[in-house]
Structure formats: structure tokens, C-alpha cells
Amino acid sequence: MPGKIAGAIIAGVAGAAQLAVAIATPIPKYRYGKGAGNNYEGMAIVGDGGKQEVIERADGSIEFTPDTDTLTHVGKNDIVHPDAGAWLSLINAAAQRDALKNMGAVGAKNSGIDIGAELEKQNRHLEKQNKFLQQIAGKRENHISAKDGALVSIWKYGANQAAYVDENTNWTKT
Numbered sequence: 001m002p003g004k005i006a007g008a009i010i011a012g013v014a015g016a017a018q019l020a021v022a023i024a025t026p027i028p029k030y031r032y033g034k035g036a037g038n039n040y041e042g043m044a045i046v047g048d049g050g051k052q053e054v055i056e057r058a059d060g061s062i063e064f065t066p067d068t069d070t071l072t073h074v075g076k077n078d079i080v081h082p083d084a085g086a087w088l089s090l091i092n093a094a095a096q097r098d099a100l101k102n103m104g105a106v107g108a109k110n111s112g113i114d115i116g117a118e119l120e121k122q123n124r125h126l127e128k129q130n131k132f133l134q135q136i137a138g139k140r141e142n143h144i145s146a147k148d149g150a151l152v153s154i155w156k157y158g159a160n161q162a163a164y165v166d167e168n169t170n171w172t173k174t
Contacts, residue, residue, distance in 0.1 A: 027071070034080035041076040045069050052084035088133065092126050 028040055031049040046053050047065040055063040058077035064084055065072070074080065081087040099122055 028074075030074070030080040031082060033082040034074065034078065036077070036079055039076050040074065042074065043071055044074040044080075045071055046074075046080055049082055051082070054081040054084045054087045055079070056081065088130060091133075092130055095129070096122050096126055 027043055027045055029045040029048045030053070033053075034040070034044075046055065047068050047070040050067055052067045053065040055065065055072070055074070056079040057063065058075050096119075
């Protein structure tokens with residue numbers, strides 16, 4: 001009997017010590033982003049810079065955060081981009097560069113292509129694409145799950161992108 005009481009006391013003290021460590025551990029904030037080299041996994045605050053942020057999940061999905069402090073789970077291999085607008089601009093610039101490269105306008109000598117006209121044409125297409133991406137990003141779904149003994153509610157922005165694109169474009173129709 002005295003051994004059981006001593007064991008219970010030791011377990012209680014150990015539990016209290018673990019609780020004290022958990023309470024004292026601050027929740028990370030990613031106002032300036034979370035890069036690929038940051039292996040933290042757990043609850044974090046995003047959207048704390050007053051801007052929408054982009055969470056690039058390890059599974060390839062993209063989530064747009066609100067522009068206010070938001071508590072969410074961040075995976076070990078997730079990347080948090082601190083400014084959704086800047087991220088969209090980079091994506092559009094990369095798409096434009098790749099499109100011009102595929103047309104032979106970048107790095108080709110004497111290609112005979114009017115680069116100015118092609119850039120203007122590409123900019124018009126990219127503006128349409130950007131508006132379309134913003135519509136997708138604006139669609140949100142609430143995903144509720146139980147993790148680590150707690151109820152987690154995550155708003156996913158653009159969660160069903162493939163279906164949305166299929167319903168609103170004729171790209172795949174012949």
C-alpha cells in the first residue's frame with residue numbers, strides 16, 4: 001500500500017512538471033513565415049502580421065489564412081509564406097517566365113517573336129488567371145477533426161480546387 005501511494009505521488013509530480021513545461025512553452029508565431037528548414041510541428045499562430053498568409057502543406061495543398069491571429073496546426077514539412085499577395089505575384093511571374101520559355105522567347109536568338117506583344121498578351125492572360133485563382137482561394141470549407149485529444153477546426157481555402165476548375169472552365173473540353 002505505501003508503495004502505491006509513493007508511486008501515485010511520483011506520477012502526480014511528474015505530471016505537474018510536464019504541465020508546467022507545456023504551459024511555459026510559447027506558441028510560435030509565423031508573422032515572417034516558416035521555411036523548409038524549420039522542422040517545428042504543432043499548434044502555431046498564423047495571420048499575425050495583419051496580412052493573409054499562405055500555408056503550403058507537405059501534401060501539396062495550399063491554405064490561405066485570414067489576416068488576423070489564427071491558431072492552426074503546422075506540420076513539420078509545411079511552409080508558411082508571410083504574404084499571400086506577394087506569393088501569388090511570384091507564382092504568376094514563374095508561370096509567365098515558363099510560358100515565354102516554352103514559346104522560345106527567352107534565351108532564343110533571333111526567334112522572330114515580338115517580345116513586347118507576347119508579354120502584353122501573357123499579362124492579359126495572367127490577369128485573368130490571377131482573378132480565377134483569387135476566386136478559388138476565396139472558397140472555404142471548414143474541416144473539423146479530433147487531434148491530440150482536442151477538437152480542431154481548420155478553414156481550408158480553395159479546398160476543392162480541381163472540381164471548381166472543372167466546373168468553371170472549358171480547358172478540358174474538346
